[in-house]
Amino acid sequence: MAFDVDLFVIGGGSGGVRAARIAAAEGGARVALAEESRMGGTCVIRGCVPKKLMVFASDFPTQIADARAYGWDVQPGAFDWTRFRTALEAELSRLETAYRGTLAGAGVQVHDTRATVEDAHSVRLATGERITAKHILIATGGRPFVPDIPGADLAVTSNEMFHLPALPRRALVVGGGYIASEFAGILHGLGVHTTQYYRGAQILRGFDDEARGHVSNAMQAAGIAIHCGTDVLRLERTPGGIRAVATDGTEREFDLVLYATGRRPNSAGLGLEALGVELGRHGEVVVDDWSQTAVPSIHAVGDVTNRVNLTPVAIREGHAFADTVFRGVPTKFDHGLIASAVFTRPELGTVGLSEEAARALGPIEVYAATFRPMQTLFAGRQDRVLMKLVVDAASRKVLGCHIVGPGAGEMIQLAAIPIGMGATKEDFDRTVAVHPTMAEELVTMRKPVRTG
Numbered sequence: 501m502a503f504d505v506d507l508f509v510i511g512g513g514s515g516g517v518r519a520a521r522i523a524a525a526e527g528g529a530r531v532a533l534a535e536e537s538r539m540g541g542t543c544v545i546r547g548c549v550p551k552k553l554m555v556f557a558s559d560f561p562t563q564i565a566d567a568r569a570y571g572w573d574v575q576p577g578a579f580d581w582t583r584f585r586t587a588l589e590a591e592l593s594r595l596e597t598a599y600r601g602t603l604a605g606a607g608v609q610v611h612d613t614r615a616t617v618e619d620a621h622s623v624r625l626a627t628g629e630r631i632t633a634k635h636i637l638i639a640t641g642g643r644p645f646v647p648d649i650p651g652a653d654l655a656v657t658s659n660e661m662f663h664l665p666a667l668p669r670r671a672l673v674v675g676g677g678y679i680a681s682e683f684a685g686i687l688h689g690l691g692v693h694t695t696q697y698y699r700g701a702q703i704l705r706g707f708d709d710e711a712r713g714h715v716s717n718a719m720q721a722a723g724i725a726i727h728c729g730t731d732v733l734r735l736e737r738t739p740g741g742i743r744a745v746a747t748d749g750t751e752r753e754f755d756l757v758l759y760a761t762g763r764r765p766n767s768a769g770l771g772l773e774a775l776g777v778e779l780g781r782h783g784e785v786v787v788d789d790w791s792q793t794a795v796p797s798i799h800a801v802g803d804v805t806n807r808v809n810l811t812p813v814a815i816r817e818g819h820a821f822a823d824t825v826f827r828g829v830p831t832k833f834d835h836g837l838i839a840s841a842v843f844t845r846p847e848l849g850t851v852g853l854s855e856e857a858a859r860a861l862g863p864i865e866v867y868a869a870t871f872r873p874m875q876t877l878f879a880g881r882q883d884r885v886l887m888k889l890v891v892d893a894a895s896r897k898v899l900g901c902h903i904v905g906p907g908a909g910e911m912i913q914l915a916a917i918p919i920g921m922g923a924t925k926e927d928f929d930r931t932v933a934v935h936p937t938m939a940e941e942l943v944t945m946r947k948p949v950r951t952g
């Protein structure tokens with residue numbers, strides 16, 4: 501049977517764009533892609549990129565205060581949110597244009613509309629057009645999940661954070677994951693009185709406990725009011741703002757309530773279940789190691805599969821799919837040992853097993869150091885850095901590395917290379933320190949702080 505295209509990709513985010521480009525430019529495939537919103541997807545338009553730029557913006561008051569301690573005669577002025585937002589929008593438009601250019605350069609046919617799956621080999625565009633394809637890739641990502649509480653419509657999600665008409669004076673962030681915690685840090689850094697509610701016992705669930713405690717303590721010391729074991733019962737509009745009635749019996753008023761309480765895969769209404777594509781409990785598209793669904797001509801990559809929801813993972817899954825199906829290079833993406841960063845202040849960089857997860861597998865040694873780094877100590881700040889290695893007692897392999905402090909995201913990227921190669925603690929010890937740096941601590945910790 502002759503198909504209109506070899507591959508139809510639904511979703512122009514990190515995973516879909518990579519798969520489309522590789523299949524077309526390197527696999528020689530005829531590729532079409534539908535995007536219902538802006539090209540680039542969550543990461544570029546409403547995720548990693550605008551968020552990190554907001555983190556940068558929020559760092560300046562501290563940097564200016566530090567500059568004064570270093571002898572510079574500078575004063576923090578007022579933050580012009582509208583000016584920043586305009587510049588941010590211009591940057592996102594530039595990136596969107598670059599993404600479109602990449603796809604056009606690869607010969608991918610772009611449809612700026614919603615697409616749904618009609619049968620195993622055809623998609624229907626919202627314009628009414630039907631396109632047949634030998635392969636279909638679902639790369640529709642995810643969206644914020646807001647629990648159904650009274651007044652939920654008064655809250656915003658991360659999607660709206662980049663378009664706020666004005667910065668609030670008082671903000672409540674609900675949630676304890678990395679997105680919630682990062683936004684709490686951003687708002688605080690921009691001068692907003694920030695409160696964070698999380699129903700669990702400690703923010704950043706799933707990360708190393710010691711690292712979580714370190715980040716949480718530092719955020720609170722900086723002035724963010726973190727209330728764990730606390731959830732919102734209802735939100736009410738008041739003359740002065742939004743009242744949050746909480747499970748701890750308190751009623752506090754805010755100007756902005758941000759819900760960052762998880763995300764759900766965008767799989768509803770795509771027509772997948774009717775075709776026999778299996779969906780999981782949260783609507784995630786169930787795939788095998790090759791990102792293939794129960795329908796052989798339909799694959800899925802990225803957040804819609806809810807495996808590890810990070811941009812580089814979506815990109816690698818999309819690339820592996822294109823290599824396998826269109827380049828004759830069967831490639832499985834390995835989801836183990838994925839390094840990541842949380843851009844709170846202080847920042848957290850992590851790779852491999854937490855101390856808790858490693859201990860559950862067998863005897864370990866834990867090497868950890870906390871200290872006040874030279875740069876901020878000089879400026880009179882009490883901030884402490886945490887450097888931590890989790891080592892398998894038998895094989896001596898470094899199973900996990902957790903860093904809290906300035907530049908942790910940059911450092912963990914490099915630490916992930918030897919750890920991925922199976923480096924032992926002795927390999928780390930043999931490495932000569934780069935002095936004076938914070939990272940030298942990673943190769944100079946001689947005695948375990950805990951064993952067992």
Ligand SMILES: Cc1cc2nc3c(=O)[nH]c(=O)nc-3n(C[C@H](O)[C@H](O)[C@H](O)COP(=O)(O)OP(=O)(O)OC[C@H]3O[C@@H](n4cnc5c(N)ncnc54)[C@H](O)[C@@H]3O)c2cc1C
Binds near residue numbers: 512539543616640812
């Ligand atoms: C606030 C925030 C911060 C983040 N920060 C980081 C970070 O620092 N580092 C990191 O690695 N990850 C981060 N992420 C996660 C990262 O953005 C995602 O993992 C990544 O974007 C997933 O890529 P994807 O291709 O699966 O989906 P997406 O990027 O979400 O792309 C899916 C695209 O599909 C489109 N679409 C959906 N349905 C249809 C349809 N039926 N027809 C046509 N188009 C459709 C959507 O409009 C969207 O553009 C962050 C996410 C958020 C929300």
